[in-house]
Amino acid sequence: xxxxxxxxxxxxxxxxxxxxxxxxxxxxxxxxxxxxxxxxxxxxxxxxxxxxxxxxxxxxxxxxxxxxxxxxxxxxxxxxxxxxxxxxxxxxxxxxxxxxxxxxxxxxxxxxxxxxxxxxxxxxxxxxxxxxxxxxxxxxxxxxxxxxxxxxxxxxxxxxxxxxxxxxxxxxxxxxxxxxxxxxxxxxxxxxxxxxxxxxxxxxxxxxxxxxxxxxxxxxxxxxxxxxxxxxxxxxxxxxxxxxxxxxxxxxxxxxxxxxxxxxxxxxxxxxxxxxxxxxxxxxxxxxxxxxxxxxxxxxxxxxxxxxxxxxxxxxxxxxxxxxxxxxxxxxxxxxxxxxxxxxxxxxxxxxxxxxxxxxxxxxxxxxxxxxxxxxxxxxxxxxxxxxxxxxxxxxxxxxxxxxxxxxxxxxxxxxxxxxxxxxxxxxxxxxxxxxxx
Amino acid sequence: xxxxxxxxxxxxxxxxxxxxxxxxxxxxxxxxxxxxxxxxxxxxxxxxxxxxxxxxxxxxxxxxxxxxxxxxxxxxxxxxxxxxxxxxxxxxxxxxxxxxxxxxxxxxxxxxxxxxxxxxxxxxxxxxxxxxxxxxxxxxxxxxxxxxxxxxxxxxxxxxxxxxxxxxxxxxxxxxxxxxxxxxxxxxxxxxxxxxxxxxxxxxxxxxxxxxxxxxxxxxxxxxxxxxxxxxxxxxxxxxxxxxxxxxxxxxxxxxxxxxxxxxxxxxxxxxxxxxxxxxxxxxxxxxxxxxxxxxxxxxxxxxxxxxxxxxxxxxxxxxxxxxxxxxxxxxxxxxxxxxxxxxxxxxxxxxxxxxxxxxxxxxxxxxxxxxxxxxxxxxxxxxxxxxxxxxxxxxxxxxxxxxxxxxxxxxxxxxxxxxxxxxxxxxxxx
Numbered sequence: 001x002x003x004x005x006x007x008x009x010x011x012x013x014x015x016x017x018x019x020x021x022x023x024x025x026x027x028x029x030x031x032x033x034x035x036x037x038x039x040x041x042x043x044x045x046x047x048x049x050x051x052x053x054x055x056x057x058x059x060x061x062x063x064x065x066x067x068x069x070x071x072x073x074x075x076x077x078x079x080x081x082x083x084x085x086x087x088x089x090x091x092x093x094x095x096x097x098x099x100x101x102x103x104x105x106x107x108x109x110x111x112x113x114x115x116x117x118x119x120x121x122x123x124x125x126x127x128x129x130x131x132x133x134x135x136x137x138x139x140x141x142x143x144x145x146x147x148x149x150x151x152x153x154x155x156x157x158x159x160x161x162x163x164x165x166x167x168x169x170x171x172x173x174x175x176x177x178x179x180x181x182x183x184x185x186x187x188x189x190x191x192x193x194x195x196x197x198x199x200x201x202x203x204x205x206x207x208x209x210x211x212x213x214x215x216x217x218x219x220x221x222x223x224x225x226x227x228x229x230x231x232x233x234x235x236x237x238x239x240x241x242x243x244x245x246x247x248x249x250x251x252x253x254x255x256x257x258x259x260x261x262x263x264x265x266x267x268x269x270x271x272x273x274x275x276x277x278x279x280x281x282x283x284x285x286x287x288x289x290x291x292x293x294x295x296x297x298x299x300x301x302x303x304x305x306x307x308x309x310x311x312x313x314x315x316x317x318x319x320x321x322x323x324x325x326x327x328x329x330x331x332x333x334x335x336x337x338x339x340x341x342x343x344x345x346x347x348x349x350x351x352x353x354x355x356x357x358x359x360x361x362x363x364x365x366x367x368x369x370x371x372x373x374x375x376x377x378x379x380x381x382x383x384x385x386x387x388x389x390x391x392x393x394x395x396x397x398x399x400x401x402x403x404x405x406x407x408x409x410x411x412x413x414x415x416x417x418x419x420x421x422x423x424x425x426x427x428x429x430x431x432x433x434x435x436x437x438x
Numbered sequence: 439x440x441x442x443x444x445x446x447x448x449x450x451x452x453x454x455x456x457x458x459x460x461x462x463x464x465x466x467x468x469x470x471x472x473x474x475x476x477x478x479x480x481x482x483x484x485x486x487x488x489x490x491x492x493x494x495x496x497x498x499x500x501x502x503x504x505x506x507x508x509x510x511x512x513x514x515x516x517x518x519x520x521x522x523x524x525x526x527x528x529x530x531x532x533x534x535x536x537x538x539x540x541x542x543x544x545x546x547x548x549x550x551x552x553x554x555x556x557x558x559x560x561x562x563x564x565x566x567x568x569x570x571x572x573x574x575x576x577x578x579x580x581x582x583x584x585x586x587x588x589x590x591x592x593x594x595x596x597x598x599x600x601x602x603x604x605x606x607x608x609x610x611x612x613x614x615x616x617x618x619x620x621x622x623x624x625x626x627x628x629x630x631x632x633x634x635x636x637x638x639x640x641x642x643x644x645x646x647x648x649x650x651x652x653x654x655x656x657x658x659x660x661x662x663x664x665x666x667x668x669x670x671x672x673x674x675x676x677x678x679x680x681x682x683x684x685x686x687x688x689x690x691x692x693x694x695x696x697x698x699x700x701x702x703x704x705x706x707x708x709x710x711x712x713x714x715x716x717x718x719x720x721x722x723x724x725x726x727x728x729x730x731x732x733x734x735x736x737x738x739x740x741x742x743x744x745x746x747x748x749x750x751x752x753x754x755x756x757x758x759x760x761x762x763x764x765x766x767x768x769x770x771x772x773x774x775x776x777x778x779x780x781x782x783x784x785x786x787x788x789x790x791x792x793x794x795x796x797x798x799x800x801x802x803x804x805x806x807x808x809x810x811x812x813x814x815x816x817x818x819x820x821x822x823x824x825x826x827x828x829x830x831x832x833x834x835x836x837x838x839x840x841x842x843x844x845x846x847x848x849x850x851x852x853x854x855x856x857x858x859x860x861x862x863x864x865x866x867x868x869x
Contacts, residue, residue, distance in 0.1 A: 416751065
């Protein structure tokens with residue numbers, strides 16, 4: 001390439017370079033735009049995913065508990081059983097009450113009746129009723145009473161009663177309207193993604209997200225490819241001093257696009273969920289899986305937004321700091337390199353311009369570091385799991401809040417590439433600048 | 439180089455200081471590791487998954503409440519009155535039903551005779567009047583201490599039956615953890631366990647301060663010595679080499695000792711149930727403590743390529759480059775002019791600071807700490823509830839650890855060294 005370009009006149013060479021790079025720039029912009037679009041789409045799908053799997057429609061929803069409660073009621077009422085011991089105790093209890101009643105009745109009869117009818121009655125009772133015989137019958141009577149209470153038909157009746165009370169409660173206004181709202185939401189989601197059930201919806205969303213992720217990485221690597229081409233061009237044209245200024249200015253444009261994409265595309269994906277909740281409630285096995293507490297993608301501006309919305313002043317300070325490292329410093333840096341190269345000597349060698357052109361680049365790395373550390377603290381949190389594994393405890397037996405699916409996103413790679421590209425550009429600038437770089 | 443008496447004594451003195459520094463750093467490392475393992479054990483055995491999030495833990499606490507309710511249960515006069523009314527009502531109903539039954543038009547002769555006899559002998563109004571004494575008998579019988587005990591026994595066994603049907607698999611896990619911890623710390627109950635851990639942590643905290651002071655003190659002493667001897671040109675090389683060794687010590691120590699510790703817990707949750715309190719204490723929601731080397735290691739050990747790339751970049755810019763620069767500085771100062779003027783050595787010594795991001799790391803860590811702390815604080819304070827029936831108090835124990843300060847110390851120290859070297863080398867060029 002150096003051989004061919006050297007044969008061309010400097011003007012045509014410059015024109016060719018500009019045209020070629022502009023095409024490349026257009027390609028990069030297109031890829032960046034697609035990435036930005038996909039990132040927005042991904043955010044929306046994730047929001048839907050989080051909504052559908054939200055803890056509010058699972059663990060905390062009346063809908064989900066309905067079946068469990070019905071099961072519990074049926075089991076507890078229909079299959080209500082007294083143990084032998086309990087039966088024995090109850091038997092004694094009832095017997096005692098019955099004995100007491102008989103004793104009372106006897107005492108009443110024994111009382112001296114005043115009226116004639118009373119006297120006749122006493123006589124009749126004395127003649128016909130043998131209290132000893134009645135007393136002997138008490139245990140059998142008590143057993144009958146218990147058997148009556150314990151009989152399946154009675155229990156079925158009771159459980160029906162309980163169930164009807166339960167469904168009355170369900171049709172109570174607030175619960176009913178909440179349920180209706182839930183169903184409406186789910187219907188809307190089903191229609192939106194053209195599926196018929198929640199599992200189908202989930203698999204469709206997962207499928208969409210995987211597809212989008214693959215596409216995002218493709219555009220991400222295409223963008224990086226453009227940058228590599230630009231850097232390769234610098235290598236090929238390293239002898240063509242006349243073209244350097246043009247090439248540098250165009251390289252700066254690439255950097256600006258890289259910065260824009262890096263800022264707006266999502267950088268980190270925070271996924272916080274209760275992985276399993278598994279227990280037995282009055283004989284009913286209750287199992288909730290993947291209850292999403294929080295599932296969102298955040299661009300670096302999103303992280304800044306979270307920080308600035310905090311009430312504490314120091315968090316707001318950090319938010320502003322990140323904002324300045326991610327926008328203010330890079331923009332000033334890129335402009336300063338341009339100014340240093342093109343501007344008048346007095347401006348070009350101004351201390352502030354030189355600082356931003358040559359020294360400021362690495363501070364953007366602070367953002368990269370913040371995200372990386374956050375990632376290791378939030379996302380790659382295998383501590384509890386590994387401790388449990390050490391003690392041979394299966395972690396799915398416990399209710400864990402898991403954030404293990406937190407992951408980095410293409411925006412992060414783009415932003416790192418921007419920082420590194422910026423550092424390389426200022427190193428290049430040091431070699432090609434006509435001014436003093438130190 | 440001539441080894442005069444002054445040089446040798448200086449060498450000895452500086453070696454002594456360096457030895458103190460190394461010893462302190464070594465102890466600090468050991469203490470941090472011990473502290474981390476203590477806190478890990480503590481947070482495992484007090485994990486929210488084994489406590490507040492466990493159905494078994496709730497079952498234990500609730501069945502205690504029900505049992506004590508049952509134990510203290512007595513039929514009060516008011517309840518007796520209610521019971522009396524209920525029984526009376528039932529009995530009135532029964533009598534009415536029986537009377538109606540008998541008074542139905544009878545077809546058989548026996549039935550007719552029975553009806554006649556009944557009506558002759560029994561006055562239904564009188565019968566109704568007698569309901570009250572009978573009901574009183576029943577209530578008195580049921581409320582008698584003996585009967586009450588019996589009923590409590592029945593209810594108690596029923597409660598056991600029901601609670602045995604509410605469980606998850608945490609009990610096994612909890613037993614394993616508890617057994618392991620008690621064996622490890624030679625304690626026998628949770629109170630002793632928590633006390634032992636807290637005692638050891640307090641001890642480690644004070645020791646850590648001592649050794650940080652030892653490390654910083656030895657460096658300050660070396661710097662003072664340097665300042666005092668700044669006019670002694672022939673000693674400058676020795677002093678500079680030792681300064682580099684101190685810097686190396688700071689760099690290594692700062693990167694292996696934890697920098698940020700995140701510790702979020704629910705200090706106490708008190709729920710009023712049936713007039714009694716259900717209490718969960720010290721429920722650890724989240725605990726993490728990491729050194730810079732740990733952060734890099736975590737990033738590198740992930741299966742995802744992007745995480746690994748970030749890990750490599752941080753390793754390169756924050757640990758490897760600073761190390762290379764220190765070595766290059768050493769070579770530059772020690773070796774003869776020819777090597778010292780070598781392009782690579784000069785480049786590493788003077789030009790590479792743009793890529794050396796130890797200083798950025800310090801700012802980044804500070805930002806992460808403040809940001810994380812702020813987010814956790816607001817999230818946890820949202821959990822704080824002061825209610826008549828429910829009281830929740832949370833603790834946010836997020837803090838910067840000695841590693842951060844030591845790494846920051848390295849950055850400051852390295853910056854000073856660069857300044858000095860720049861002055862020295864420009865002086866050289868003037869000569």
